[in-house]
Amino acid sequence: MTVDAAQEDTYDRRSLHERIAADLRDEIMTGDLAPGAALPSTVRLKERFGASNATIQKALQLLKDERLVIGRAGAAVTVREHRRRTVRPASSLATGGPGEPYPWLAEVTEHGARARGELLAVGETAPPADVATALRLPVGGTALLRHQPLTLDGEPVELVHSYYPLDIARGTALMEHRKIQGGTPTLLSALGHPPRTGVDHVSARVPTREQYEALRLPGSLPVLRTLRVVYGAGERPIEATVMAKAGHLYEPRYAFTPE
Helix, strand or coil: CCCCHHHHCCCCCCCHHHHHHHHHHHHHHHCCCCCCCECCCHHHHHHHHCCCHHHHHHHHHHHHHCCCEECCCCCCCEECCCCCEEECHHHHHCCCCCCCCCHHHHHHHHCCCCEEECCCEEEEECCCHHHHHHCCCCCCCCEEEEEEEEEECCEEEEEEEEEECHHHHCCCHHHCCCCCCCCHHHHHHHCCCCCCEEEEEEEEECCCHHHHHHCCCCCCCCEEEEEEEEECHHHCEEEEEEEEEECCCEEECCCCCCC
């Protein structure tokens, strides 16, 4: 195919198997190819995309590497069950009762998945610039960091860095290297800083090395990065969390009503 100068800036320069995988990925994400559904046969895909058998197989391998489909040579390739998950941001502000697990973990468990968080680090640090701005820290200011990856059914799904103002965190369980029963919203409420509102800043980004390795990302797919700022009374920021998820497996869901 010849591309003239007028088309050069908009022409899709990806290889054919990447373009085929992109179209099939979109159909999986939109639900046109539902969980458990078989993908069209290799013959039909060859006809649809005007591609060779080898190119189709390379496209399907990309989707397998992304954990979107399963299948083996000579067998039908099907969309994996329960891979496309919806994130409900409001649930992150819920508090758990005495002895109850973090509501997010309980919600995931209700849907049949095994959720687990592993606390990797707790300590004072200089946060990224956007976090420092969100927490209204002075130039060179530090905050408490609690860092953990989250897994579902043994697969990494999210990398979490949560930051707290030191005047709130000092002398509390936030500073301790252990999980917090009921989650941080419960503890913050007990400390006199109940979460009132949260604001999400969502962007799609090329993964950092840490994100790529921790989330076991395939290829060059983006991550869904969310900076969530939680405010207490008087619109004071009490928590800022940076979350990174595999962009092809998750979507946020926001509910709203007209003012």
